[in-house]
Amino acid sequence: MLNLTKKILLAFLASIIVSIGVSKTVNAKTVEIIMAAPDWPPTRFMQEYFNSNFPQSGDTEIKLTLDFIPWDNFYTNVAASLTSGEQKYSMIVSDSQWLGAFIEGGYFQKLNKYIDADPELQAIFDDMHQGYKEGYTTYPYKSENYYGFPQFPDNYVNFYRTDIFCNPEENAAFRAKYGKKLPCTYADWEIVVWDDIFNINEFLTRKKGEMMAGKPLDDDIFGVTYQAGKAYDFSSMQINGFFWQYGGDIWDESNQPNAQAEGVVNSDVNVEAFTKYLDLLHTMHPSHRTGGMGIFEMQALYLEGKIASMINWVGLGAPVVDPNLSKVNDITGYSRQPGTMQDDGTISRWANLGGQPFVLTTWMTQDEIDAAFTIIKWWLSYDTQIAAVKAGGQSCMKSIIYSDGYNALAPWNAAYVASMDWQKDVWHIPEFFELLTQQQEEFDKAITGQQDAKTTLDNIAEFQQELLEEVDRIQ
Amino acid sequence: MKKKVIGQAGWLWTLLASVVAFIYFFPVLFIILTAFRSRSDTLATPPKWFFTPTFDNFYHIFFRSMSNSTEYVATGFHMYFFNSIYISGISVLLALLIGTLAAYGFSRHPLRGNDTYMFIILTTRMLPPIIVIVPIFLIFRITGLAGTYTGIILMYTAFNLPFSIWMMKSFFDELNTEIEDASRMDGASERSVFFGVCIPQVKAGLAATSVFALILTWNEFLFSLLLTNKLTRTMPPAMARTIGGEINVDYGLLAAMICLFIIPIFLITYILQNQLLRGVTFGTIKK
């Protein structure tokens, strides 16, 4: 009996030893990277594609686990995780504006030494579109300190109803009234400036029952619409574009400590630009009067056919072409958003870029860092990026966006790529949120008609000057 | 016709109550309807009151395609539902037990500084939770409670204690002590006085406390979001996933989740209604 038991025990032990030995040779070790990510299709794709397509090599198994957090609470969750010292995440999808806050908090890692040491990474960085490299990875903005890689690049494009804008009767009527063509094709929209929108919106604002594109309307409709939302950064994203197109600027972070806020933010050209923004707003859908015309509200209106055009992020484009969600999925065209005519006859199209980079945290081990860079190289490789774009994502790698066939991958790609040269970003400094919140509040007051443009910009300039002087960013 | 304030009323009263109840319930009705219709029907202008119902939203609770590929994956929703039931149930029971004992203590055996203790217990509810979330987060991590059932149950029990204690003390204070004294004279032990005389009289209080504590815990969002992990997560953070992303709110999906989620509380409240409306006294005179 004992003999048998002994034999069984020995066999058991032996099998354990063998299996350990076998696994040791097959998987020397596993490195797991946990990444905090907002819960939406572009990040879900990254997880799915990693699981199905990541080429494991060498004897180290790399595991990427995305921790999906609802978009609405993403920031709260990440902030709580970081500031509590939890050290749970090796990589984090971040918004470009949060860079300063979390870098100075000691959470995000500076990547220059890794890039300099690795020619492949060097090549990747050189391949990034300049505006996006500065927007997503640098802190301070436009410096040569690099902190991240693009997860989902984004910018504004114009989504418009081809059935309305290309309708011959409407075109004829418009031409008769205003002497210009109603923009229908991509090329048509290329020469549209904001002043044209006054006419377009006046023309396209109609009540229920009136005729449009040959059919009576079943509800009121409005023309071109852009954001006017208090939450997060919605209003600022559009208004910043106006400032830049008029030749003005926001406080220039890359010029610390000499750049001023007073005199810059409330300069005459800025007031002019902001007034134009507000005037145009009054030709748009009344929802803006709530100060709640954010990116989603606008999208809902467009999908339901209540507005003829929206200027919105490419990232919100997927539902537009989804027949289950959109009434206009097959009658939408895409173009660049209008610009502002300059004195020399060219059109300025400056806009605020969107999208998210991902970053590495400061507590990663060397193994984790190596694994992370392997993942990054895979993610930014041609095949993966193309697959991501096919699934609704975007790329900002020059070799990819300028390659043949890129524009065919998604209907808005042509507009997206062409807009990339006109992107700037808002501040990256840690005080970003305080500046933004006050600015959003003031803009909101102007949008809801409680104060005028000049007072608004004066208030903002004063606040920013005071705050930035207090933290020694202005002298 | 003499109308009594308390007593029997006829179908006329029912009619009045129905109208009022319907008006009050209307927004909830809207949510229920939204659960059964497509997004375009929900956002229809003018409002579409007659539509073809669909069960898609309910299906999507359990199976959804996460990215733009058409693969449908199980969402693990049932886990969150059971977690909610488990965590809420236990913390409410604990709060009821501990709270009622404490309330009895405060009521029948008042200490010096009784009012102070009661007041301090009240103050624990006064701070916006966002202020204490980071130290709590840290404490939970250090003690290893983060992501555990014990941790979040402890948290929710503490949430429910103040109301539990104040409510039950109020009920105990209203009781006539003559019955208890009489019972003690008859030789009953403290335990049987408590369980045999006091508790039956305060059933309404127990029922009300349970209902409110359950509702509070069931819908609690912030602490669950930050202190639970994938295994212990409750429903509210899971519902948050219907907001934001590529489209604003998935009204239908959220409504469907709400419909399912509200069923347990609805049932328990309905069952406890009798207790809630029975009242405090055995027909004795208020002192």
Place this chain on the structure above:
Amino acid sequence: MNRSSGFLSWFMDPKRRGPMLIAPAITVLLLVNIIPLMWSFGLSFFKYRANTLKLPKFSWFYSYEKVLTKDNIWETLQTTAIIVAGSVGLQMIFGFLLALLFASQFPLRKILLMFVLAPMMLSNVAVAIYFKLFYEPEFGLLSQFVQSFITGEMYVLLGTPAGALIGVIFADAWQWTPFVMLLVLAGLVSVPKHLYEAAEIDRMSWWRKFTTITFPYVRSLLLLAVLFRTIETVKIFDLVFILTNGGPGTATETIGVLVYRTAFQFFRTSNSAAMGYILLFAVIVLTSLYLYVIKQRESEEI
């Protein structure tokens, strides 16, 4: 046998009974609440921002001074007071009326009661999201109603400070009136019937019956309801944040929203702690006053 009864009698010794009964509750509360409260209280005396590597610097009342001298705190407290007064006031009135409605037995009472209790069972976030939809100028029921029957235009409720406040107050009151109703109802049904019968014999008027018999029974529960609803509503966050984001401008920015921004967006951690304790102080003062007045009136009655 001896040992256990000895232990139990120590436990249940009349002198110790009180403390023993309340000990578990105090322990739980201490563990979960006191330590974090002490932590953030302590932090409010330092100068600390969670997003910089600088260590907290002890600076006495610096944070408090900072918070109290910035104009917006007073405005915020005022906004909060308006919302609390409006919402709790509505809850009291309608809660009481609804309780009166449901106090008598009538057919279908149990089912109809459930309809009225349903709003309370929804989560804050759900109420906020759907009320935002209701108030929406294009898709919302309110606007469509106004557009179809009153004006021909879309109705923008949340576009004005007053409108936004009304919107928030109404949504909050709608959600929590059932709470007050239930408590008042529990009181109403516990009034002994024979008191009413005696009053009938005495031919008391309806109003006198109400004030001398009904109200005293209901009062303690009504006051409890008001107390708790006030304490909870002061902290209001989810509803406001989702519905109006504190707007238009800062018209609906409550202290809950301000504290969130200060702590999690601006990372002025010690300032947010200071804000919290200023708020706590204010609520403690108000609550003490309230309880004192109640006690006074109760002792007057006797």
